[in-house]
Amino acid sequence: MHTMWKGSISFGLVNIPIKLHAATEDKDIKLRNLHKECHSPIKYEKMCPVCNMEIKNEDIVKAYEYTKGKFVVLENEDLEKLKKENEDKAVEIMDFVKMDQIDPIYYDRTYYMSPGDGGGKAYSLLRKALKESEKVGLAKIIIRSKEQLAVLRVYENTLVMETIHYPDEVRKSEDVPNVPTEDKVTKKEIDTAILLIDQLTSDFEPEKYTDDYRTALLELIDSKRTGKEIVTPVEKEPTTNVTDLMAALQASIDKTKPKKKAAKKKRTTATKAKKEA
Incomplete structure (x- = not known):
């Protein structure tokens, strides 16, 4: 090191x-700027605008x-x-x-x-x-x-x-524009938001977080370099345009409910059907 x-x-x-x-x-991927016509790397010269000449480091x-x-x-x-x-x-x-x-x-x-x-x-x-x-x-x-x-x-x-x-x-937080001064939310909305936070709470495991953009960019570069067919990544589910805050919270909770209960119920139903047969 x-x-x-x-x-x-x-x-x-x-x-x-x-x-x-x-x-x-x-680990950011550094991209070079090339001339579109001949693909030569673009040079950035140190120029004096008054003398109209390139300047060396010693000057x-x-x-x-x-x-x-x-x-x-x-x-x-x-x-x-x-x-x-x-x-x-x-x-x-x-x-x-x-x-x-x-x-x-x-x-x-x-x-x-x-x-x-x-x-x-x-x-x-x-x-x-x-x-x-x-x-x-x-x-x-x-x-x-x-x-x-x-x-x-x-x-x-x-x-x-x-x-x-x-x-x-460190800039003053009070200088941030349009920050609401009061919490105009109901207790039901707060309780529902806390329930959503509880459902999404887990232990911090840094290994499970990856730079998806960098991975996709590297795959694109490799595909172009080797002449392979470029595969379009699967699009994420479109976010629903829910304007009602409570509806958005409830929809989020329904989406993030633990799947264990559903899986257990499915297994129980299957076992029951098997016994009846």
């Missing part, structure tokens, strides 16, 4: 050399647009110095909190943490302490030139670091 960051985590006087590894991977500088059309130019040396000053510091756990106090809206990316040279015992200590205290650590870390807030927690038998958004990066 590729190491993408090396450093150390500390809490109190305990210092743990660690390595970060990406815990997830992007590009970074800048911050503080107002429309006005920029503060930042030299690479300044950015590298700032980055090094922060990256050279050990990542210190600032606080320990209960995980359920952090809403999932804050979470961003997940990284596995492995102990660096000589850090196995301290790694085990932090893992055990987090497990038994049922808490997570809050720290700051610089990854790819950005200072990020991060949560350290235990996943299975491994320490993971989850970068989380700062409060000012």
Whole structure:
């Protein structure tokens, strides 16, 4: 597993050399843009609209647009110095909190943490302490030139670091338009909705959820590549346009009723018919 960051985590006087590894991977299918006539890949050139010429990487500088059309130019040396000053510091756990106090809206990316040279015992200590205290650590870390807030927690038998958004990066929910302020629903509708939720409740098994679009796209690509006949996938049942809320809830409940009772009744009827015969 590729190491993408090396450093150390500390809490109190305990210092743990660690390595970060990406815990997830992007499996999106990348499609290229081709010229329709000759199927050549399209090139995207860096062009200066004023000089009307292609620009090389060494001729590009970074800048911050503080107002429309006005920029503060930042030299690479300044950015590298700032980055090094922060990256050279050990990542210190600032606080320990209960995980359920952090809403999932804050979470961003997940990284596995492995102990660096000589850090196995301290790694085990932090893992055990987090497990038994049922808490997570809050720290700051610089990854790819950005200072990020991060949560350290235990996943299975491994320490993971989850970068989380700062409060000012999460938009206010009250700014969402057209959200009803009051629940104008009847008790019967609520009870029926809860009954539907109960019927659809199960244990979380991540393996049973798949990316159907990606699978279908890969099959389409393979069919075109090998010249096979392209098979149209079976269409899902059309959704009924039910405008009445109670009718929609009842129809959903009828559709999701456990099939065990029906199967049992069928077997009982068959056994009874056999005996009579």
